[in-house]
Amino acid sequence: MEDSKRLETPSTQVRSESGDLVVGDHGADSELRRILGTRHLTMIALGSSIGMGLWLGSGTSLTSGGPAGIFLGYLLAGSMIWSVSHSIGEMAIMYPLPSAFVQWTGKFICPSAALALGWAYWFSYCITIANELQGLVTVLSFWTTKVPTAAWITVFWFVIIAINIGAVTVFGEVEVIASTIKFGWIFVVIISCIVISAGGAPNHEAIGFRYWNSEPFTHGFKGFLSVLPTCIFAMSGSENAGLVAAEMRNPRRSVPTAVGSIWIRLSLFYLLGSLMVTICVSPHNPNLFGGSGTNASPFVIAYREADIEPMAHIMNAIIFISVLSTGSISGYAGARTSMGLAHLGMAPKQFAHADKTGRPWWGLACTLIIGGGLAYLNVDHSGAQVFGWFSNLTSLFTLFGWGMICLSHIRFRRAWKLQGRSAAELPWRTWTYPYAAWWGLFWCCLLIIVEFYLALWPLGGDPDAQTFFANYVSVVAILVVYLGARIYYRGPWWVDLATVNLDAGRRFYSSVDMEKPPVHGGVAKAKRALESLME
Incomplete structure (x- = not known):
C-alpha cells in the first residue's frame, strides 16, 4: 500500500460570505472536544515536566556530575527543549492532532517511524506513571516509613486514575492549580537558597560557592555525561503541549503563548533551581536521593541542614504535589498518543473513540x-534503583521523540516550499527556524550515542551485558519495531514531500482567529492578558 494514502485524513473547508475559511474542528478530525483554554495549555506547558526529575533526580545528578556537571547538563537539555518547543509551536497550530508528533512523523517522515515513535512514547508515559508513583513513596518516607510501599502506590494510583477519568476540564483545572503552586514556590526556593548560601539561615553558615571551588566535577567528563539522561528525563513532558493543542478552542492564540513561556520555565525551574542546589548542598552528602541516607530531595536537605525545619516539610509537600501532577499528565498523554495511533491504523480501532465528554476510555484504561x-x-527494589532504570529508558524514548519532532518540522517546511507555498501563509511562524530545529536534531542524535557509551561503560562499574540492556533496551525496542514496520509497510524509506497533502489534517482559521486586536497602554495590555488567560 502507498504510505501517503494510508496516512491522509479527510478535511473539509467551509467559507463564510466574505470568503474566509471558518472551519473550526476539522484539524483534529477526532472525537476529542475543544474545551480547553489558553491558561490550561500555558500552565500545563509550564508544569508538566516539573516532577521527580527536578526535585529528586537533581540529587543523583549532583552526586554523579558535581555542581558544574548538573548545571551544564540542564543548560544543554534546556537549549534542546527550547528548540523542540518552537518546532512544536509551529506545527501544533497547523496540525493540532490527537497524538501530535506521532502523526506529524507519519505525515512527513514515514509510517514506520511513526509506529515506532508512537508505541515508544506510549510506553514511556506508562514508565513515567510508574516512576512518579515510586517517587511519591520516596517523598512520603520523609515523614514516615511505617506504611508499606505497596499501600502508598495503590492509594495514589487510584488518585491518578480519578483525576483522569473525570471530565477533561476537571483534569485541566487540577493541572492549572498544581502548576501554579509549583511556579509560585520556585521563587521562594530561589530567594531562600540565596539567603542560606549567604549565611542568613539560623545556622549562620555561609556556604557561597564552596562546592564549586572545591570540586566542580565529581567524576570528570564521564560524570558530566552521566547526568544528561536525568536532565533529559527531568525535562521530558514539555512536548505534551503539542498533544493538548488538539483540545484547544483556538490553538492559533494559545500555542504561541505557551511556546513563549518556555524560557521562563527553563531559566527559573531548571537553571536557577539547579544552581541553588549546587550552592547549598554538598555533592557528597549521604542523604541525597540515591545515597546511603534518607534519600531526600537536595532542596529538602538544604532547608534541614540550615535548621529551617518547617521549610523542609513545606518543600517536601510541594514535591509531593509536583510528582502526583506529573503522573496524572502522563496518563492523559498516553491515552491521546494511543488515540492518534488508532487514527493512523497502528492501534486497535477502539482506541480511536472517545465518549461524549472527550475521554478516550480505551487508551486511558491501558495506560x-x-x-x-x-x-x-x-516493592522489592530501592526507589533510587528503580528511578535509574526508568529515567534511562524514558530519556532515550524522549530523545527519539524530540529528534522526530525537529525532523518533522524540517521536512514540513521543505514540503511547504517544494509545493510552491510561501512561509507567509503559515498561521504562525517561529523566528528560530531552521537553526533551532537543526540544533535540537543534532543533539538528540549525539546524546543517543552518548547513552550507548554510558550503557556499555557505566559510571563506577565495569562493562556488563545485563546493565547494558537494562539501560539501552529502549533503543533496541525502537529498532525492532521500526524494522518490523518497514517489512509490513514496504515502500520508500521517506515520504515523497512533493506528494504530501498539506491540507489533510490541517486546521483552518478564520480571519477572527488570526487577528490580534491592537493593544494600547499598560492597563489595556493587562486587560488583554487577563482575557487571554480566562479563555
Whole structure:
C-alpha cells in the first residue's frame, strides 16, 4: 500500500460570505472536544515536566556530575527543549492532532517511524506513571516509613486514575492549580537558597560557592555525561503541549503563548533551581536521593541542614504535589498518543473513540493499568534503583521523540516550499527556524550515542551485558519495531514531500482567529492578558 494514502485524513473547508475559511474542528478530525483554554495549555506547558526529575533526580545528578556537571547538563537539555518547543509551536497550530508528533512523523517522515515513535512514547508515559508513583513513596518516607510501599502506590494510583477519568476540564483545572503552586514556590526556593548560601539561615553558615571551588566535577567528563539522561528525563513532558493543542478552542492564540513561556520555565525551574542546589548542598552528602541516607530531595536537605525545619516539610509537600501532577499528565498523554495511533491504523480501532465528554476510555484504561502495575517494581527494589532504570529508558524514548519532532518540522517546511507555498501563509511562524530545529536534531542524535557509551561503560562499574540492556533496551525496542514496520509497510524509506497533502489534517482559521486586536497602554495590555488567560 502507498504510505501517503494510508496516512491522509479527510478535511473539509467551509467559507463564510466574505470568503474566509471558518472551519473550526476539522484539524483534529477526532472525537476529542475543544474545551480547553489558553491558561490550561500555558500552565500545563509550564508544569508538566516539573516532577521527580527536578526535585529528586537533581540529587543523583549532583552526586554523579558535581555542581558544574548538573548545571551544564540542564543548560544543554534546556537549549534542546527550547528548540523542540518552537518546532512544536509551529506545527501544533497547523496540525493540532490527537497524538501530535506521532502523526506529524507519519505525515512527513514515514509510517514506520511513526509506529515506532508512537508505541515508544506510549510506553514511556506508562514508565513515567510508574516512576512518579515510586517517587511519591520516596517523598512520603520523609515523614514516615511505617506504611508499606505497596499501600502508598495503590492509594495514589487510584488518585491518578480519578483525576483522569473525570471530565477533561476537571483534569485541566487540577493541572492549572498544581502548576501554579509549583511556579509560585520556585521563587521562594530561589530567594531562600540565596539567603542560606549567604549565611542568613539560623545556622549562620555561609556556604557561597564552596562546592564549586572545591570540586566542580565529581567524576570528570564521564560524570558530566552521566547526568544528561536525568536532565533529559527531568525535562521530558514539555512536548505534551503539542498533544493538548488538539483540545484547544483556538490553538492559533494559545500555542504561541505557551511556546513563549518556555524560557521562563527553563531559566527559573531548571537553571536557577539547579544552581541553588549546587550552592547549598554538598555533592557528597549521604542523604541525597540515591545515597546511603534518607534519600531526600537536595532542596529538602538544604532547608534541614540550615535548621529551617518547617521549610523542609513545606518543600517536601510541594514535591509531593509536583510528582502526583506529573503522573496524572502522563496518563492523559498516553491515552491521546494511543488515540492518534488508532487514527493512523497502528492501534486497535477502539482506541480511536472517545465518549461524549472527550475521554478516550480505551487508551486511558491501558495506560493507567500498565503504568500503575510497573510501579510495584519498587516493592522489592530501592526507589533510587528503580528511578535509574526508568529515567534511562524514558530519556532515550524522549530523545527519539524530540529528534522526530525537529525532523518533522524540517521536512514540513521543505514540503511547504517544494509545493510552491510561501512561509507567509503559515498561521504562525517561529523566528528560530531552521537553526533551532537543526540544533535540537543534532543533539538528540549525539546524546543517543552518548547513552550507548554510558550503557556499555557505566559510571563506577565495569562493562556488563545485563546493565547494558537494562539501560539501552529502549533503543533496541525502537529498532525492532521500526524494522518490523518497514517489512509490513514496504515502500520508500521517506515520504515523497512533493506528494504530501498539506491540507489533510490541517486546521483552518478564520480571519477572527488570526487577528490580534491592537493593544494600547499598560492597563489595556493587562486587560488583554487577563482575557487571554480566562479563555
